[in-house]
Amino acid sequence: MNKEAQVQKMTDMMAKFVGYTGKKLPDDVIAKLEELRAKETDALPKVIYDTMFRNQELAVKLDRPSCQDTGVLQFWLKCGTGFPLINELEGLLKEAVIKATKETPLRHNSVETFDEYNTGKNVGKGTPTVWWDIVPNWDGCEIYTYMAGGGCTLPGNATVLMPGEGYEGVTKFVLDRMTSYGLNACPPLLVGVGVATSVETAALLSKKALMRPIGSHSENERAAKMEKLLEDGINAIGIGPQGMGGKYTVMGVNIENTARHPSAIGVAVNVGCWSHRRGHIVFDKDLNYTITSHSGCVL
Amino acid sequence: MVEYRDGKKILVTPISAEDLKDVHIGDILYLSGSLTTCRDVAHRRVVEEGREIPVDVRNNAILHAGPIIRPLENDKFEMVSVGPTTSMRMEKFEYEFVKTTGVRVIVGKGGMKENTANACKDFGCIHCVIPAGNAVVAAVCVEEIERAEWRDLGMPETLWNCRVKEFGPLIVSIDAEGRNYFEEKKIEYNKRKDEQVELISKQVGFIK
Numbered sequence: 001m002n003k004e005a006q007v008q009k010m011t012d013m014m015a016k017f018v019g020y021t022g023k024k025l026p027d028d029v030i031a032k033l034e035e036l037r038a039k040e041t042d043a044l045p046k047v048i049y050d051t052m053f054r055n056q057e058l059a060v061k062l063d064r065p066s067c068q069d070t071g072v073l074q075f076w077l078k079c080g081t082g083f084p085l086i087n088e089l090e091g092l093l094k095e096a097v098i099k100a101t102k103e104t105p106l107r108h109n110s111v112e113t114f115d116e117y118n119t120g121k122n123v124g125k126g127t128p129t130v131w132w133d134i135v136p137n138w139d140g141c142e143i144y145t146y147m148a149g150g151g152c153t154l155p156g157n158a159t160v161l162m163p164g165e166g167y168e169g170v171t172k173f174v175l176d177r178m179t180s181y182g183l184n185a186c187p188p189l190l191v192g193v194g195v196a197t198s199v200e201t202a203a204l205l206s207k208k209a210l211m212r213p214i215g216s217h218s219e220n221e222r223a224a225k226m227e228k229l230l231e232d233g234i235n236a237i238g239i240g241p242q243g244m245g246g247k248y249t250v251m252g253v254n255i256e257n258t259a260r261h262p263s264a265i266g267v268a269v270n271v272g273c274w275s276h277r278r279g280h281i282v283f284d285k286d287l288n289y290t291i292t293s294h295s296g297c298v299l
Numbered sequence: 300m301v302e303y304r305d306g307k308k309i310l311v312t313p314i315s316a317e318d319l320k321d322v323h324i325g326d327i328l329y330l331s332g333s334l335t336t337c338r339d340v341a342h343r344r345v346v347e348e349g350r351e352i353p354v355d356v357r358n359n360a361i362l363h364a365g366p367i368i369r370p371l372e373n374d375k376f377e378m379v380s381v382g383p384t385t386s387m388r389m390e391k392f393e394y395e396f397v398k399t400t401g402v403r404v405i406v407g408k409g410g411m412k413e414n415t416a417n418a419c420k421d422f423g424c425i426h427c428v429i430p431a432g433n434a435v436v437a438a439v440c441v442e443e444i445e446r447a448e449w450r451d452l453g454m455p456e457t458l459w460n461c462r463v464k465e466f467g468p469l470i471v472s473i474d475a476e477g478r479n480y481f482e483e484k485k486i487e488y489n490k491r492k493d494e495q496v497e498l499i500s501k502q503v504g505f506i507k
Contacts, residue, residue: 048430051430051468052433055432058439064367065434066432066433067382068366068367068380069365069382069384070367107366107367109455118454118455151408151409163506167504168500175492176492178492183485183488184386186408222505229502230499234495236495237491237492238487241430242428243409243410243481244470
């Protein structure tokens with residue numbers, strides 16, 4: 001296959017995959033929602049979960065996006081230096097979003113800043129967002145896709161704490177955000193926390209944390225302990241599905257971390273809504289693909 | 300009007316202040332009749348720019364939402380996916396908006412504050428939430444898109460005037476007495492949050 005045909009093939013596959021992730025939630029999210037649904041006993045959370053599950057069924061049956069806010073598309077790449085389409089990747093992902101927007105269809109969610117107009121194509125300057133992790137000596141490419149909806153983007157926040165505020169300060173920073181913004185962000189939420197050395201390092205990690213599967217834990221023992229403490233703590237607040245009260249508020253808390261400057265603790269929080277439309281696909285050099293997030297998905 | 304069918308309480312437009320007298324926060328309702336999507340810029344135009352809203356929402360309902368629409372032939376449209384957006388963004392405009400337009404039912408996502416609660420109390424209106432992220436459940440309740448106004452605002456912000464049937468479930472978050480479900484809940488949540496911050500803080504003293 002020549003380069004042009006390869007680019008077309010990968011564009012088509014990514015367009016299809018993006019569209020698919022807007023209609024069906026990943027396996028780990030469905031399993032977690034089923035678990036949480038079974039644990040709620042009051043009338044309001046039960047009605048809300050019933051609506052959610054009926055919606056997901058209808059979305060597949062009628063082949064429509066399950067949530068109208070199909071977000072700004074974000075891609076997290078782990079691309080091998082030897083991946084044949086490394087040079088074309090960013091351009092083809094933009095094309096894939098334009099294609100998916102028309103075919104799925106997706107909502108037009110790119111508004112140019114300052115000029116303040118909707119491009120009508122769902123792409124614009126710097127959108128879709130593409131983050132690169134370069135993997136030396138590999139010829140494959142791993143892609144996380146994410147539909148960042150407006151509601152669950154709003155709670156995002158980052159700051160730099162003084163070391164004196166410690167992890168106690170991190171705790172307060174995260175929990176304050178849950179009761180101020182979290183209840184409007186479509187709980188049960190997946191909460192991503194970045195603990196690093198500055199605002200931008202922490203902020204990037206807090207979003208990267210949302211790419212991790214639900215139920216996974218940090219490799220660092222203390223970070224993993226804090227994930228559990230925050231999860232139980234946020235659940236105990238009782239925000240519940242849609243913020244209207246219930247026993248469980250989060251699908252999980254994922255923490256990602258780096259080392260820090262001795263004088264600073266960078267901390268950030270990002271949340272994913274219950275409709276956490278994350279996809280994960282891995283290509284080899286011949287564009288054979290493996291989808292780990294959605295069993296049964298064929299492109 | 301209020302109708303009861305299959306155990307459901309259904310508000311049917313046009314809705315009067317009287318129809319909302321027995322409606323209280325936490326109630327579950329459905330809506331049939333005229334529902335118009337209306338969000339950020341449309342609120343700004345009505346309140347700040349003083350422009351007349353081109354769809355009559357008096358005694359009808361609005362939905363804070365930006366839908367996905369598929370254009371059909373002859374200037375007709377299909378509602379593909381529609382669900383609520385964060386209502387709080389409209390809070391600063393809502394008192395004046397309700398006063399000017401006479402809307403009776405505001406549907407959205409999450410809570411709103413005093414401006415909206417005062418409007419509900421002063422003008423006989425309610426705010427409800429439809430469980431968000433359920434855009435197909437909501438879309439299949441839309442029988443027809445009757446009009447599309449202010450199209451220059453783009454797909455999410457156009458006023459899509461819909462005829463809906465048993466649109467819901469709608470959970471009442473502010474009633475016409477001005478009681479506010481989310482604000483009452485927030486007091487509980489904040490109290491428990493403070494307890495949890497204290498509890499967790501005792502176990503994360505990693506800097507020694």
